[in-house]
Amino acid sequence: MKKMTSRELRDSYLEFFKSKGHAVIPSASLIPENDPSVLFTTAGMHPLVPYLLGQKHPAGKRLCDVQKCVRTGDIDEVGDATHCTFFEMLGNWSLGDYFREESIEFSFEFLTKVLEIPTEKIAVSVFAGDEDCERDEIAAKKWNELGIAKDKIFYLPKENNWWYAGPTGPCGSDTEIFIDTGKEPCGEDCSPACDCGKYVEIWNNVFMQFNRDKEGNFQPLAQKNVDTGMGLERTICMLNGYQSVYETDLFADVIAKISSLCGKEYGKGEEETRAMRIIADHMRTATFMIGDEKGIVPSNVDQGYVLRRLLRRSVRFARQLGMDSKELVTIAEMFIDKYCDIYTELADNRDKVLTEIAKEEEKFGKTLENGIKEIEKVLKFVQNGMLNGKTAFRLYDTYGFPIEMTQEICKEKGFGVDIEGYHNAFAEHQKKSQAGAEQKFKGGLADSGEQTTYLHTATHLMLAGLKKVLGRDDIEQKGSNITAERLRFDFNFERPLTEEEKKGVEKFVNDAIARDIPVVCEEMPIEKAREINAVGVFGSRYGEVVKVYTIGDVDCQICGGPHAERTGLLGEFKIVKEQSSSAGIRRIKAVIDTTKAK
Numbered sequence: 001m002k003k004m005t006s007r008e009l010r011d012s013y014l015e016f017f018k019s020k021g022h023a024v025i026p027s028a029s030l031i032p033e034n035d036p037s038v039l040f041t042t043a044g045m046h047p048l049v050p051y052l053l054g055q056k057h058p059a060g061k062r063l064c065d066v067q068k069c070v071r072t073g074d075i076d077e078v079g080d081a082t083h084c085t086f087f088e089m090l091g092n093w094s095l096g097d098y099f100r101e102e103s104i105e106f107s108f109e110f111l112t113k114v115l116e117i118p119t120e121k122i123a124v125s126v127f128a129g130d131e132d133c134e135r136d137e138i139a140a141k142k143w144n145e146l147g148i149a150k151d152k153i154f155y156l157p158k159e160n161n162w163w164y165a166g167p168t169g170p171c172g173s174d175t176e177i178f179i180d181t182g183k184e185p186c187g188e189d190c191s192p193a194c195d196c197g198k199y200v201e202i203w204n205n206v207f208m209q210f211n212r213d214k215e216g217n218f219q220p221l222a223q224k225n226v227d228t229g230m231g232l233e234r235t236i237c238m239l240n241g242y243q244s245v246y247e248t249d250l251f252a253d254v255i256a257k258i259s260s261l262c263g264k265e266y267g268k269g270e271e272e273t274r275a276m277r278i279i280a281d282h283m284r285t286a287t288f289m290i291g292d293e294k295g296i297v298p299s300n301v302d303q304g305y306v307l308r309r310l311l312r313r314s315v316r317f318a319r320q321l322g323m324d325s326k327e328l329v330t331i332a333e334m335f336i337d338k339y340c341d342i343y344t345e346l347a348d349n350r351d352k353v354l355t356e357i358a359k360e361e362e363k364f365g366k367t368l369e370n371g372i373k374e375i376e377k378v379l380k381f382v383q384n385g386m387l388n389g390k391t392a393f394r395l396y397d398t399y400g401f402p403i404e405m406t407q408e409i410c411k412e413k414g415f416g417v418d419i420e421g422y423h424n425a426f427a428e429h430q431k432k433s434q435a436g437a438e439q440k441f442k443g444g445l446a447d448s449g450e451q452t453t454y455l456h457t458a459t460h461l462m463l464a465g466l467k468k469v470l471g472r473d474d475i476e477q478k479g480s481n482i483t484a485e486r487l488r489f490d491f492n493f494e495r496p497l498t499e500e501e502k503k504g505v506e507k508f509v510n511d512a513i514a515r516d517i518p519v520v521c522e523e524m525p526i527e528k529a530r531e532i533n534a535v536g537v538f539g540s541r542y543g544e545v546v547k548v549y550t551i552g553d554v555d556c557q558i559c560g561g562p563h564a565e566r567t568g569l570l571g572e573f574k575i576v577k578e579q580s581s582s583a584g585i586r587r588i589k590a591v592i593d594t595t596k597a598k
Contacts, residue, residue: 001239002116005249009236010066010342013090016110022092023059027067027343031294031303039303040070044091045206045227051095052170052208052225061097066090066232068288068343072306076408078281079274081244082200085310086285088232096223100207103226104142107177107203115239119147123180123199125192127162127173128155132218133210136161139175152180154191163206163227170208170221177203179238200238203230246277254280254334261330262323275317282310283331283357290353291336291346298360298583309402311360315368316405325365329358355494359583364400371399375409382415389421393429396422451594455487457519457551457564458509458573458592463535464555465508466491469501478585486576486591493586497578509573516568516598517552524548526558534558568598 004012014024028047030040041047044067051057067089077083094103111117124143129135140153164171178192178199186196208225210218233245242248246255258276259266266276289296289307298308311328318325332353340347378391387410395401407417459480467475470493478490497505534548535557549563550556564570571594581587 001118001121001241002114003240004115004236006232006236007342009232009239010088010090012114013110013230014064014066016114017062017064017092017106020062020106022062022064025059025063025065027065029294030068030070030288030292031296039306040072041067042069042071043067044069044089044229045093048093048227052093052227054223057095061095062093063095064090064092066342070285070289072310075309075404079277081246082234082237084233084245084281084285086281086288090230090232090235092226092228094226096225099209099224099226100136100138101142103205103207103228104139104175105146107205107228108143108146111177111203115235117179117239120149120152121180121182122148123152123154123178123192124148125154125156125161125176125178127175128157130158132158133173136173136175139173139207143175154193156191156193160193163204163208164212168212168214170225171210171212171218172206172208174204174206176201177205200234202235202238204228244277246280250338251277251280251284253338254284254331257331257334258321258323261327262318262321264321272321275321278317279314279321279323279328279331282314283328284335286310286314286357287332287335287346287353288339288343290356291343291349293345295345295349295352297356305402308360309404311357312364312368312400312402312405313408315361315364319365319368325361326358328361329354332357356583363583367399371395371401372409374399375401375406376413379410379413379415385414386416386418389418389423390425392417392419392422393425396426397429451484451592452482453562454564454570454592454594455482456562457567458570458590459487459489460549460551460555460557460559460563461509461512461567461570461573462487462489462505462588462590463491463557464512464551465505466493468508469504470497478581486589489588489590490581490585491588492584494584496580497586502575502578506573506575512551512554513567513570513573515552516566517554518566519563520550521563522548522550529558532556570594571596 018024028041032038032041032046038046044065045052047067048057048063057063068086069089070086072085074083075085078085092106111122112119126139126143127133127136135155140155143153144150161174161176162171163174176192178201181198181200183196183198185198186194190196190198192199192201206227208227209221211221212218233248233250236248236250237245240248245251255266255276258279262276264272267273286307289303296303296307298304298311300308314328315325318328336346336350336353340350346353375395379387387406392403392406395406396403403417403419403422410417459477459482463475463477467473472493475491475493478492480490481488529548532548533556535555547559548556549559551567570592573590573592575588575590577589579587
């Protein structure tokens with residue numbers, strides 16, 4: 001087999017298929033386009049589904065690429081020899097052009113001529129056949145004609161050799177390609193379907209020839225397609241004879257750096273080795289998630305939650321190794337440098353990647369130690385080996401521990417977690433929070449006393465001031481709480497305000513107060529409010545007819561009210577505190593002195 005670097009494999013693959021009439025297309029985003037069914041792009045075919053369904057691709061009928069992918073279903077397996085959350089998928093497609101035999105010929109030629117894999121080290125599987133589709137003798141015959149011995153061709157059922165786009169839609173049999181590692185068979189029935197390690201899959205060619213309807217019936221497709229996928233990391237590992245993907249050039253220097261930072265030798269201790277691999281894998285994935293052209297940031301929902309979980313696991317394992325978790329930024333920077341000429345978005349978003357990782361490390365690093373101490377404390381009182389759900393939720397609510405992390409720590413110490421109880425506690429918390437919010441914010445203000453009414457008007461002026469002073473029209477209200485004593489206002493912004501900016505906002509508001517501008521309320525259809533560019537703080541929460549409060553040329557907002565009749569009644573406005581509320585959200589507390597009113 002020809003030893004290659006990852007760069008050489010990428011280049012060789014694309015050049016080979018380019019020579020076979022395939023157009024090279026760029027990798028799509030990790031964040032799927034208009035597909036709520038998955039959080040991330042999980043395979044090379046994912047961005048091409050519309051074309052597999054019949055739309056014409058502008059680049060033609062033969063395509064190839066290297067697609068960046070993320071799969072987190074096996075996150076607990078990361079740390080072994082082969083599992084990664086981020087990986088690159090080499091793929092080639094035929095959109096209604098060539099089919100089964102030519103696809104197999106291309107694959108065999110690339111494997112044996114370009115990668116120089118001996119024919120005797122290749123094993124394949126083909127579909128065994130059932131009532132829906134006949135046994136794939138065409139693929140088996142082609143492989144045998146090319147030199148694959150019959151005892152290296154395995155017939156396997158749908159479970160192993162069939163691909164579905166979903167519950168309905170395109171589907172078909174596939175042929176999977178494996179490297180025979182030379183290990184002894186685990187028994188008479190040893191095949192690529194078992195997990196004994198004798199056979200390692202490197203490529204999968206899917207022959208999409210049927211459409212499955214809602215009743216489960218299979219009808220022939222008018223356009224037959226070929227969709228293939230070869231894992232870059234795993235193939236590089238096999239070509240170079242490595243025992244794990246972490247020995248490849250994709251990880252080796254990073255692992256060495258982690259080893260240096262923690263003062264422990266990679267490969268000496270099982271737990272230490274696993275921790276180093278987890279950090280390397282998770283930081284690579286986090287770097288690509290944040291640095292993507294549709295980059296995300298840590299949060300408590302959807303993609304952001306997955307990212308937060310990866311970063312927090314990295315912090316935990318770094319500290320477990322004795323490594324300063326602030327150095328995770330250094331690891332991310334190494335990955336940016338490694339990939340930025342291939343995926344240029346990483347260079348474009350370098351500062352964002354490093355900033356977001358540093359922010360999350362600082363945020364979680366402060367609470368991690370206390371949270372682990374709390375888990376260890378409560379586990380001393382656990383009965384029946386099961387941590388109750390309410391306690392698990394408290395660890396999430398108080399210490400920011402993702403439930404998966406609590407499970408992981410408990411498992412290491414021999415305990416389970418009551419997941420149903422956790423979800424019940426979470427649901428109860430949400431219910432109480434929503435009820436409280438309805439009481440506090442119904443119609444904008446629950447307490448419509450004079451002082452709270454005036455403070456409500458002050459928030460409108462302050463939002464307009466923030467947009468003006470910060471030069472950002474995208475600044476929005478993210479939360480508000482008003483009492484008779486002060487206003488509290490949350491808005492989207494990435495950093496603390498400078499003293500000059502705070503003074504600028506105060507001046508903007510006080511200038512508007514000094515002008516004693518009338519506050520005009522009009523009721524109008526929601527469509528008209530949008531036409532006049534009224535700011536809609538709560539968007540879809542409003543009905544068909546809305547109230548719009550206009551403060552001269554300063555502000556125009558959809559709001560439930562009530563408000564001061566004129567700005568002069570507010571007296572004097574002052575910001576008393578500006579701080580972080582959550583990732584990317586700032587909070588201002590401010591007061592007014594109505595004794596200075598006109």
